[in-house]
Amino acid sequence: MPYSTLQNLCIVMVETSHPGNIGSAARAMKTMGIRDLRLVSPRKPYSQETWALASGANDIVEQAKITPSLPEALADCQYVIGASARSERTLQWPQLDARECGQHVAQHLAQQKIALVFGRERTGLSNEELEHCNALVHIPMAFDYLSLNIAMAVQVLSYECAMAARQAITVPAASEEGEELANxxxxxxxxxxxxxxxxxxxxxxxxxxxxxxxxxxxxxxxxxxxxxxxxxxxxxxxxxxxxxxxxxx
Amino acid sequence: MPYSTLQNLCIVMVETSHPGNIGSAARAMKTMGIRDLRLVSPRKPYSQETWALASGANDIVEQAKITPSLPEALADCQYVIGASARSERTLQWPQLDARECGQHVAQHLAQQKIALVFGRERTGLSNEELEHCNALVHIPMAFDYLSLNIAMAVQVLSYECAMAARQAITVPAASEEGEELANxxxxxxxxxxxxxxxxxxxxxxxxxxxxxxxxxxxxxxxxxxxxxxxxxxxxxxxxxxxxxxxxxx
The missing domain is CATH 1.10.8.590 (Helicase, Ruva Protein; domain 3)
Structure with missing residues (x-):
């Protein structure tokens, strides 16, 4: 069970507009062994497209927790990483690229619950939502004007977390901090x-x-x-x- | 222009059933700086979904070369890597995982034209098509029974190629935080x-x-x-x- 440690990782999608993207994201997560999906007030109810794109990951959608606001979705999480389309967006938070994000998650997941937060399809996360994040992650891209579809971003980050977790297990991970973080x-x-x-x-x-x-x-x-x-x-x-x-x- | 070397990389999609997947794949490629898409007898003409999902990557679809068979699509390629859903599918070809594939591409792209070939949504590549491949690549997954959507697979492999190409070129590291620390x-x-x-x-x-x-x-x-x-x-x-x-x- 090389992916079992990923049970401490959750994916949070904030005010997603297209129900199909929720299905695609669920499939993306599940292929990588991540099961905990949380939805902050999705704009529309699930559609046929949701289930068609979820494919074999209907269970992830069915078990998704829906909350009215971001803080409620994050209540039990100890470390929150927000997805950002641009790397230079702000200097206020520690910046990780997708690979560093995977490594961070793999290193800390045994000791803490970690959330990856994805904002709205067009506008991402608000400044207020960013304040709930401990760090930001971006996926390096060729252009600034064209970003990844949100489910694609979920796929790439889930893939990086799973790859790092897989590698972390072959090398027995040393816990750098024994103590539990405040949620x-x-x-x-x-x-x-x-x-x-x-x-x-x-x-x-x-x-x-x-x-x-x-x-x-x-x-x-x-x-x-x-x-x-x-x-x-x-x-x-x-x-x-x-x-x-x-x-x- | 860290991605300029990727101009020698092409993505080949064989008998794709869903026109939407072609649009999604085009966007996935373009975000990573890959522009050369080749389609081997797609099952259906482009649809509204193709263009909607291509988003800012319509040019990739418009310029895609359509051929009746795989050998014609590969005519100018010097190294062909076939995408395989399972790692144990065959022992007849060298096997790469996604990261190794990216590294291989980044190392060899300056000297040769490389193709990444993706088979049909349900059945992948036929044995005859596999004969045209020099190596196979698979994306490590949590389950054998649930595979990535084809456009997601294009995204992950494009991402790995772009990351490897970027690392091969860039060395000078930027300071991670702009602001000076207190002494x-x-x-x-x-x-x-x-x-x-x-x-x-x-x-x-x-x-x-x-x-x-x-x-x-x-x-x-x-x-x-x-x-x-x-x-x-x-x-x-x-x-x-x-x-x-x-x-x-």
Whole structure:
């Protein structure tokens, strides 16, 4: 079972317009041994094309989890990689090419749940959705003006993950970090707490808040915060917040 | 022009049943910088689906050469690689996996014209057609009973050829993050500030301080803090520290 480790990998498709692309993506995943498909408010219901293109992967579509928003789809995920059509789109996130993405996934999948997130067919992921990502992946292409079909992108990235997982097994993988990472839900709770604390001490202006929190998300997202580190960070925020009441008393 | 060498590579599709697959394959090729498509007696004429799926790659379809038989399509090719759904199909030909195929193509393309041949959607290449191949390529999959859609297979193999060609040419590596990292001196100044702030709010006990700071160092060290992020972190600490004086006043 060379692909069994891929059970910790999920594919998330955000607001997909063409139901056929969901079927094609399901088949692409399954050929590579990936089974966990999550759909964030798909624009149309499944069609005949969905099932025709899914071919032998109907079970993947039937078991797909549908959520109204991205954070709900990512709640149990510890590392989130967003697919980006262009490599130069932003310098704000660590950038992986498809091969590096496969290697990252294969190295870390035993310890954490990883999501690969694919945006809308035409417009990709919104800036707000990108903020939930720890890293971005792009598939190197010959042109900037012509991108891969979304199911094709799912195929290439699934293929790279499966290839890397296959190679990682022949060489017994050393776990570089023993400890479990905080999941996306815990990270979101931390960001809310942090934002409120920064507003309380007037470091963050709620009238113009966006850039600061995005930069802090990027910093902590890059680090990969473990569960026990999260406890420390929450404790620090509580202590910083508590000080003003203590001093007042 | 990292992909210019791929002009010596052609994709041959034999008796394709679904005109949509030809359009998808054309787009898959073009995204990877491959332009020479050859069709051996396609079963149906181009359809609306062909053009819809070709998207920005209509030119590839328009310029595709159509021949009645495989030998005519291969006339000017010096090395022919046939796509095979199963790796164990035959021992009569040298077997490559997708990555090895890309490497072979990148190594030999400057000296020879190479064809990648894809058979019918359901039945692949006939034994007689296989006789025209110098080697076979397969894409490693999780299951034997579920194969990739033909356009997906074109995508994966085109991708592997383009990646190998790119690596064969490019060497000078770009810096992965544009922004400068904070130097060790700045990091040390931050840790001193952080430690004092945590002592001030009684989160850190100076009698037993070691483990906490070590863990925070590990967290921020792992992230790699940039110069501008360091400014934010120092500002946050000043704000958290300042609040107690503000409240006291």
């Amino acid at each position: 996306a839900q815990a990270m979101e709770g931390f960001y809310v707490h942090l934002e409120q604390s920064l507003i309380d001490v007037r470091f963050l202006d709620p009238e113009n808040p966006r850039l600061l929190m995005r930069r802090l998300r990027r910093l902590f997202g890059r680090a990969g915060v473990t569960v026990s580190e999260m406890n420390i960070l929450r404790g620090m925020l509580a202590a910083f917040g508590g000080s003003k009441f203590r001093e007042r008393a | 060790a001196q700045a990091m040390e100044g931050f840790y001193v500030h952080l430690e004092q702030s945590l002592i001030d709010v009684r989160f850190l006990d100076p009698e037993n301080p070691r483990l906490l700071m070590r863990r925070l160092r590990r967290l921020f060290g792992r992230a790699g803090v940039t110069v501008s992020e360091m400014n934010i972190l120092r500002g946050m600490l000043a704000a958290f520290g300042g609040s107690k004086f503000r409240e006291r006043a």
